[in-house]
Amino acid sequence: MINSSHILCIGAGYVGGPTMAMIAARCPHLKVTVVDINEARIAAWNSDDLPIYEPGLDDVVRAARGRNLFFSTDIAGAIRDADVIFVSVNTPTKTFGQGAGFAADLQYWEKTARQILAHSTRDKIVVEKSTLPVRTAQAMERILSGNPTGLRFEVLSNPEFLAEGTAVKDLENPDRVLIGGHDTPGGRQARSIIADIYRTWVPRDRIIESNLWSAELSKLTANAFLAQRISSINSISALCEVTEADIDEVAYAIGTDSRLGPRFLKASVGFGGSCFKKDILNLVYISRSYGLNEVADYWESVVTINQWQQARFVRNMLANMFDTVAGKRIALFGFAFKADTGDTRESAAIGVARQLLAEHAHVVINDPKALGRVKDDLEGQADDVECEKDPYRAALGAHAIAILTEWKLYQELDYERIFDSMEKPAFIFDGRNILDHRPLFSIGFNVFAIGKAPLKHF
Numbered sequence: 001m002i003n004s005s006h007i008l009c010i011g012a013g014y015v016g017g018p019t020m021a022m023i024a025a026r027c028p029h030l031k032v033t034v035v036d037i038n039e040a041r042i043a044a045w046n047s048d049d050l051p052i053y054e055p056g057l058d059d060v061v062r063a064a065r066g067r068n069l070f071f072s073t074d075i076a077g078a079i080r081d082a083d084v085i086f087v088s089v090n091t092p093t094k095t096f097g098q099g100a101g102f103a104a105d106l107q108y109w110e111k112t113a114r115q116i117l118a119h120s121t122r123d124k125i126v127v128e129k130s131t132l133p134v135r136t137a138q139a140m141e142r143i144l145s146g147n148p149t150g151l152r153f154e155v156l157s158n159p160e161f162l163a164e165g166t167a168v169k170d171l172e173n174p175d176r177v178l179i180g181g182h183d184t185p186g187g188r189q190a191r192s193i194i195a196d197i198y199r200t201w202v203p204r205d206r207i208i209e210s211n212l213w214s215a216e217l218s219k220l221t222a223n224a225f226l227a228q229r230i231s232s233i234n235s236i237s238a239l240c241e242v243t244e245a246d247i248d249e250v251a252y253a254i255g256t257d258s259r260l261g262p263r264f265l266k267a268s269v270g271f272g273g274s275c276f277k278k279d280i281l282n283l284v285y286i287s288r289s290y291g292l293n294e295v296a297d298y299w300e301s302v303v304t305i306n307q308w309q310q311a312r313f314v315r316n317m318l319a320n321m322f323d324t325v326a327g328k329r330i331a332l333f334g335f336a337f338k339a340d341t342g343d344t345r346e347s348a349a350i351g352v353a354r355q356l357l358a359e360h361a362h363v364v365i366n367d368p369k370a371l372g373r374v375k376d377d378l379e380g381q382a383d384d385v386e387c388e389k390d391p392y393r394a395a396l397g398a399h400a401i402a403i404l405t406e407w408k409l410y411q412e413l414d415y416e417r418i419f420d421s422m423e424k425p426a427f428i429f430d431g432r433n434i435l436d437h438r439p440l441f442s443i444g445f446n447v448f449a450i451g452k453a454p455l456k457h458f
């Protein structure tokens with residue numbers, strides 16, 4: 001009988017770190033270790049300056065670290081000690097070979113499976129926490145069962161649904177915890193061991209058990225549906241701009257239909273983040289590989305609309321700034337892919353900055369948490385970019401401001417002061433619809449928002 005007193009997570013990233021910190025904080029009777037091949041990341045988890053910014057995370061880590069939560073690079077030793085191993089390594093889109101640009105790159109995943117096999121000396125439960133193509137658990141089982149020692153590995157899928165910026169809240173109070181496993185005595189026992197861990201703080205009726213493949217596919221499907229809502233509202237935003245309908249009014253009106261609900265209907269410059277695009281492309285690849293081309297095309301269009309929305313935003317800037325931004329100072333307010341995170345993976349701001357730089361604009365970027373990412377994310381063009389910690393200084397002498405991340409601080413700025421310091425005519429392109437546009441127009445700005453009629457003085 002496998003017990004669950006020693007928990008290990010392989011991969012100390014945005015998912016591994018916060019999820020394990022929460023388990024350790026809520027379950028003081030369990031020992032939780034998180035390992036990673038990235039030594040700097042582990043050192044940061046052991047310091048006062050955690051490697052990721054998440055509201056509330058410092059307190060959760062501080063409550064458990066050194067008591068029953070440990071961060072380490074001793075992967076072999078930690079595997080030997082563990083009863084339950086969560087695997088939360090990265091699963092990016094493949095950039096080479098078959099399926100390049102669509103399929104998941106499973107090299108980190110497979111390496112982990114082989115490491116588990118190499119260092120295990122007793123039976124274990126292995127839990128997929130990473131987001132994986134449906135039926136990946138089967139490959140994991142095949143690798144793990146290829147052992148001459150006769151050890152038994154029960155593979156489960158427990159996908160993570162937290163969103164960055166609200167990770168702590170999402171983990172404390174999840175809509176649901178999904179645990180997929182085989183309907184065999186071993187599978188049922190393993191599922192109930194994992195369910196017992198979550199039951200410490202998650203209500204029983206929010207813990208859903210299913211078969212392995214349903215759990216794997218539910219994760220991809222959830223992300224695809226969420227992203228689809230954003231692309232749907234963004235597609236309508238373009239129609240609003242030419243018909244003088246207002247996208248926020250349309251979103252509110254449809255969101256009051258209880259069958260649709262109000263969330264994830266905020267039109268924007270486009271969704272970013274490490275997962276939506278990757279997971280949809282993965283779904284597209286799987287569908288095509290089963291010959292389901294119509295299904296693949298349907299989901300691929302969600303990504304296509306997102307790219308179009310980003311490109312459309314820059315086209316709109318250019319068209320309204322007299323078809324040239326060459327040599328013009330343009331302040332980008334926000335670089336993170338959403339507010340309350342320092343993460344910039346697939347951020348719309350990267351594409352917008354790159355397109356403006358290609359037009360020879362002088363780009364100045366402000367962001368309260370993500371400025372450290374600018375050099376790497378804009379590699380090849382970074383020398384032409386200025387990073388500025390103070391939004392007022394970023395806007396000084398600028399022709400335009402583009403709001404790219406919905407940080408609350410951008411709603412609280414003194415826009416009269418900003419207007420006075422800018423070149424005229426002064427433009428605001430609100431890619432997040434977070435500002436109050438009429439007063440800005442009255443100050444003198446030309447205001448262009450997503451899905452709204454422009455407010456122009458000329």
Ligand code: NAD
Binds near residue numbers: 015041108109130132
């Ligand atoms: P991440 O890149 O932040 O972290 C992954 C970590 O795994 C890295 O630190 C990397 O060094 C480590 N790693 C890779 N191979 C390893 C190995 N062999 N041994 C030890 N460590 C290894 O990624 P993330 O954002 O935490 O995402 C992890 C998974 O969770 C992905 O599949 C992702 O799709 C999924 N997910 C992410 C989020 C999110 O909000 N970021 C939410 C839900 C699900």
Ligand code: UGA
Binds near residue numbers: 160268270271
């Ligand atoms: C998303 C999902 O919300 C999580 O459930 C999932 O676990 C996670 O992906 C994952 O698998 O990684 P995340 O990407 O962290 O979480 O953040 P979201 O809040 O979903 O935002 C994604 C992007 O969509 C952001 O760029 C955000 O600004 C944008 N967005 C979101 C909109 O443009 N409009 C909206 O109405 C909502």
